[in-house]
Amino acid sequence: MSGPGRILPFLVLLPVIAACGGGGPGDAPAAANVASVQQALVAAVERAVPAVVNIRTVTRFARGAPWGGRGPDGQPPEYLMDLLEENGGFRQNSLGSGVVVGEDGLIVTNEHVIRDADEIVVRLSDRSEYRAKVVGADVQTDVAVLRIQPSGKLRVATLGDSSRLKVGEFAIAVGNPFGLESTVTLGVVSATGRGAEPDLGGGDDFIQTDASINPGNSGGPLLNARGEVVGINTAMVSAAQGIGFAIPINTVRSVEQDLVAHGTVRRGWLGLGIQALLPDLADAFGARGEKGILVNRVVPGSPAERGGIRMGDILVAWGKTRVSGVKEFQRLVTGTSPGTRVTLEVLREGKRVAATVTVEEAERQAEGRRPPPREPVDPLGMAVRDVPKHLLREMELRGGVEVTFVETASPAWEGGIREGDVLLSIHRETVRGLDEYRKALSRLPRGRAVFAMIYREGAQLYVALKTK
Secondary structure, eight states, X not given: OOSGGGGHHHHTHHHHHHHTTOOSGGGHHHHHHHHHHXXXXXXXXXXXXXXXXXXXXXXXXXXXXXXXOOOTTSSOXXXXXXXXXXXXXXXXXXXXXXXXXXXXXXXXXXXXXXXXXXXXXXXXTTSOEEEOXXXXXXXXXXXXXXXXXXXXXXXXXXXXXXXXXXXXXXXXXXXXXXXXXXXXXXXXXXXXXXXXXXXXXXXXXEEEEOSOOOTTOTTXXXXXXXXXXXXXXXXXXXXXXXXXXXXXXXXXXXXXXXXXXXXXXXXXXXXXXXXXXXXXXXXXXXXXXXXXXXXXXXXXXXXXXXXXXXXXXXXXXXXXXEOOOHHHHHHHHHTSOTTOEEXXXXXXXXXXXXXXXXXXXOTTHHHXXXXXXXXXXXXXXXXXXXXXXXXXXXXXXXXXXXXXXXXXXXXXXXXXXOTTOEEEEETTEEOOSHHHHHHHHHTOOTTSEEEEEEEETTEEEEEEEEOO
């Protein structure tokens, strides 16, 4: 699928569906309306596709990495030979998508798309390729900004306003799933402000959509019916169909501005511990019927303490914004620029008081900019280690290897394997330790589905893995 014209087969279903409602003369206006909707969606995609890029990354690992199973002749198995570089290292390729937001070569994508990459290659819609440099990357929101040096001005995506999204609106995902460039899928906005799987970055403010999002879509745009980018596709629920997530473009825009200006994201911090104000607690604190959040800890020397906030206070407003929940308040604080003075409305012992705080920058932001170096991953996309004998006894297992890292969009990830799982067998071969795991890995058939058994939280279950 190489161009926007290919989306028509996806959209011709709309008039077909309309035609199923009847066949009389009175249906002509309805058919015309459907056709106009179809043309509007086609125009939206044609407007956006030139600003969508393909991102290819390369990560090298040293020869003889722990996972590198070898044959009797001391050489890597045949299926690993094509990963060898001339410099004697292993090479891992990863595909993702991105969106051009600056005509001079500024591109946004997911942080996990470019994580640990030694090389990043961006291919534009005209198939020209450029090496990219990382301007900045933020693990917490899973947003990264890249820069290339194009030969001319680039087509830039039109950014929308994700705060105006409504559930039920058309949603169009564009990207490069499995390397199929400029693939377009159509669905609706299923939910906003949604939390996702605990493994995922990005917080709890995702756009949920049923527009198909597959490996390779990560970093690509989620469009509205006008062709405006309202989100950056980031993840899907591997065990379900029609559940994908995108980071709201308003969040992406804010992070991008910080990364370009500072190379990192500057987040606000107050030094508070907070919890939901449940009805029983509201009664106990003399605040029946009130909405807000309850302060359960104040860090000594923090902005909150200096501003006069006390344990047991009920925070009901942040400036002019009413506070109704913990997550909402956390977003308000982290989204406020350090150095900003904010007046809080507080309920204290039945009385309303005002407290003015000066937001400070959260610590360790530079450390959080990039994740710590990960362990080398095997061809299934995971790193494993032997399980200590005392843990095997506690879990009543005879052996296995513990999964210490799973790469997003890898065969292991898509099969449902997660960090902390214990792999017991793979492709009918029992795994009692690292040596047996490496041998089983070296004998896996290429391009076929295999099954593995894992141990998780006291239960054993099978998972299906598709080898590359």
